[in-house]
Amino acid sequence: MHPAYVLFGLFFLLIFAGVPIAAALGLAGTVVIAIAGLGIMAVPTSVYTGMAKYPLLAIPMFVLAGAIFDRSGVAARLLRFATAIIGQGLPRCKATSRRGPRAQPRSVGQRAAAHKDAAMCRCE
Numbered sequence: 451m452h453p454a455y456v457l458f459g460l461f462f463l464l465i466f467a468g469v470p471i472a473a474a475l476g477l478a479g480t481v482v483i484a485i486a487g488l489g490i491m492a493v494p495t496s497v498y499t500g501m502a503k504y505p506l507l508a509i510p511m512f513v514l515a516g517a518i519f520d521r522s523g524v525a526a527r528l529l530r531f532a533t534a535i536i537g538q539g540l541p542r543c544k545a546t547s548r549r550g551p552r553a554q555p556r557s558v559g560q561r562a563a564a565h566k567d568a569a570m571c572r573c574e
Contacts, residue, residue, distance in 0.1 A: 457482045 457478050464474035483492045519525040 453482045453486050456485060
C-alpha cells in the first residue's frame, strides 16, 4: 500500500476519533515515516523544516502585536497622535447626497451622483 493512503487514512481516522488536529498530523506522519523505513532522524528533521519558514512566523506575530496594541490602548493613542500631526483631512459637506448626510450610496450610479454632489458643494 502506498504511504500516502496510509497517511490520509490514519489522519482521518484519528480526526474522527476526536484527537486534536496537530496531534493527528504528528502521529500520522510519524507512523508513515516508520512504515516507509526512513529512520528515526527523519521525524525531527521534518518537524524543523516545517517550522523553519520564518516569513510565515511573522504573520502570527503581527496579529499578536495588533492584539496587544488594541488591548493596551496604544492603537487609539497612535491614531490620536497621527490625527494631531496630519489633521482630519479635507472638510466635509453637510449634504453629500440627496438622501441625507449619513446615507451610504448603494449602487455605482448612486456613488457617482453623490461624488458629483460633493464636488459641487461649497464647503467652508
